[in-house]
Amino acid sequence: MAELTVYPETLRWATRVAKADPSAVSRHKGLQDFPLWLEATDPITVSFQKVHDLAVVLQTSFGALVRSALPDESEDELVRYRTVGNETVEPSKNLLDTISMMRARQNWARDELIQDGLSENALVGSVSGSASDEDLAQAILDALRLDEQWAKGTGDERVRFNKLKERASAAGLMIMQNSQVGHQRRPLNIEEFRAFALVDDVAPLIFINRNDSYAGMLFSLLHEIVHVLLGEPEIYDDAGLTPAGREIERTINRAVMKSVLSDEDFAVLWREQLDAGLSRLEAANAISQEYGLSALAFGIRARQADLADEQLIEQLRDQMQQDLRAREHERRKSSGGNGNATNASRLDTGFVRLVKGGIESGTLSYTDGFGLLNIKSAKSYDGLLAAKGLG
Template sequence: MSVYFHRNKKGGIAMATVRIPVKPDILKWVSNQSGNLLTDDWKSKLEQWTKQEKQPTVNQLKQLSQKTKIPFGYFFLQNIPKEEIPLLKFRTINNYEIEHPSRDLIDTIVDMETKQDWLSNYRQKQGFPKNNFYAFSRHINNISQLSDPQKAQNILECLDLSIGWNFKKGVTKPFKKLRQHLNNAGITVMTNGQVGNNTRRPLDQNEFRAFALADDYAPLIFINSNDSYRAMLFSLVHELVHLWFGTSELFNADLKLENNYINSLTEQDINQISEEIIFPKELFLQLWRQELTDDDDQLQQVLDISKKFGASPLSTGIRSLHLNLIPQKVIGQLQDYLQNEYDHKKLANKESSGAPKYYVVRASRIDHNFVEDVNRSAKSGQTTYTEAFELLNVKNNNSFNKLVNEVRGEKND
């Protein structure tokens, strides 16, 4: 620590400026963790401090802590902090990047864990039984002898759904319908494409697509909404299958055919069950035969069938491949096609104007049952309004009431 004195305008000795020597490795780590949160001015300061051309003041470190969401105490460590994120142990793919998670992913996981802890405690205090859907597979005798279609059928029955539940329901309805049935089963489903309400912190779908948090009373699924509805559908199904087995998971797969799975047998089984839930074999084969064209354009056929199931073209293509309906080369053509489509849509979105109303977006992201539980608990005095505001990510009573009213409006639509 360095203390500097300087003279004030009257020639006297002014208050000391205390500068803190922070380890360069820590500052480099902070820079990497900050993403796009810092202005050019802050980046310049960090560079100076890293090169030890200058040292930061206590106030500057406090401000930097607030801007980067990095705990203030981390700046005084001798080595780069190793944050224990248990969920990372349950990641789908064994890749280097997810072992060094972004601040955005860490903060999202912590936020969801906080909400889940509150909800689990609340339900237990209210006398709720353990969730029936969570880990239901453990109550099935000789489950290993069941086929994947039989397991898929069991899951659908648990959710009060039937085979073909998503067939010819459009683009958004399958996801919304499944989410509602999960809510009815006591599964909390949250979606967001950014960290909380911070539009400057978008969630990277290449880092993760979804995660499931196991709990006997409040199992929770989070979906990265930077995917399309049709892509989110597979993520949601994949995560609910994990909860049916009673396991947490960080879904960071990209639907490639050859992935380095952490647990290969388990993930392959879950993927196959997920495919059966979205694309039941007999219905899929029947539709495939009906959609056959003279020119045998298999790429177009995959695209057409994906719309019928409200599913992503890539997951539809992989299902087609697994059923030996298309060769591997069609998947490559499909990936090229989808990349071009993505680039065009990205450009179109930049040029478009207008956006949904603020509270409409907020209400679509948060689980409606969770909002009602927080509201009920706050009104009964079991939870302080300060804690309730934090749980719903709102700042004051006015915002709290607007969000609750918007959620109730959506539920009544």
Template structure:
């Protein structure tokens, strides 16, 4: 019996291979893909199973490989930066799929809000990067009802959720995940991005890469909310490098405001002078613990206020990154534990879920669409709904 083979456009398939993180030399090591070079020069056509295997390997939707033209994936976040703020020309499929997933959620939310008579949020794009950093931080605090000493109202473990609730209450969607949708075989790479913001007048969205540390996520949250007040989409990835390292003035501004939101300069100076030790490392560690933020945030503040020099800052940064990598490796080795339901709930903006549940009950959204938006199934959805609605 003859094996059915599929006609492909080699230029399209080549494009998706080249934009993946996998070399052809590596692909041919897979027995099903050993003739891939012949596919591309049209000597042999691939079978359905072979093309499906390629789709899985390079993390591209199977249907894309059947098209005569490359599927347009133009989105407003192609402003990729590495740790040192250098441009990245080849975003991963994991990142692109995550952005697309969040855009679908945001689009649903915008449609819901408009249908139900909600108004545009007045603070979107209400500030500019040439304004005073402390004044912008004060405006954001007032708008989001966040006290200057917000860290006194939560513990280290609850700080992110404390701030998240403030954001959600004011209409900012906050989603987080450490994998693509619900696929645990596709972890998100913290070296590629820490967070991103999708600006919209009705439903601005912040996505947090949950593989980051607790206090790293807090800085990312503050950084992205500044972009929302600027009215600019953003893809964020850095490790609190001091401003001389940056080429992008907007990022300098956003990091400065985010730092001010973490702890105001006035309060930082007061804390610094009140800690009775001459050891600068101990001072920074104590302030970081009290303010529920990374010691890197405090080190940048100390550097900018001339309490430490650059050599000390970079030594602290080096040690912090080393510690973070060790903790991340421990987490990776222990994957499989934890509460799956709590993890699923932590990914979802609570206000989004309440509106989605309400829309289902009124017959405007089907369960199948809700399952797709939440990347879940009926059984898990019912458990999520019960736990969220019961508070």
């Protein structure tokens, strides 16, 4: 059975954070020696399976348990002053653990890129906070080298989203996604957050909550790309579709929609749908199908242009909630699909390439590399590389 080196200090940290009773942990199958691991002074050797089982019991990530250095325990600046509707919001452990995992990846990638001689990413903070929505929309297209019709009619919402994700990755933005914390069955709540941006001048990172629809994820990714361009970190907890919030957020939301379809083209297209006999609800859904953002997003856009009323918005909100409930139901029934493809979808291609380079050059151990990738075996590593086209 494959084995890993783990560090007692790391195990003690994970136990303390989880507020776990070592004796209770030891009663789980295969973990009877856990109290002895905590008392050890030198690194110990533990099987992959036992580390995996321990991560489940402690509700922490597999990668966190195989770290050779303890993470920074200070409260992350991303959540320190977070408010929603002027109310202070207490972040969930799932959100905090996800941010911590992404910070660890970002910090490692930053150091690695600097050692490789790469300087600052020119996109970070390249746009003024006073930019108009038109300017921000154009900045998105320029940064990712997209033409004005990039979102139109791909025929597959997954293909459209992945196209944007790979363009962002090619521009030096690390794009990660997941529906849960690591490999654990701790789902991420889209009511709490849909995405977040960890802004860094060398290794900017965007995380997308995979429990959202493709239309929602497309909006979130575009929204967070703008935050990188502005140099502003953010946790995005809105569908991008409510009138409340800071003016800059409303400006960003308008920019996102304009980067997909200009005001002029939208107005023409909307009237064409109605002239063809479609209801306003049907028109919003038809444009959504063609351009990838949600029907609600386009309904609100029509309302802002005095082309629709609030009744349509309420209909579209109800429709979105029904769609999300149906998606959640399907997710719960899902067996998980192809493990290698799932791992590949969660990880930024450039990041995987960077880890692969570190392992092959000898600057990164397999244990630390597997921890960064949150995988548990050489077989999973080879499968990940193959799925990413890096094998």
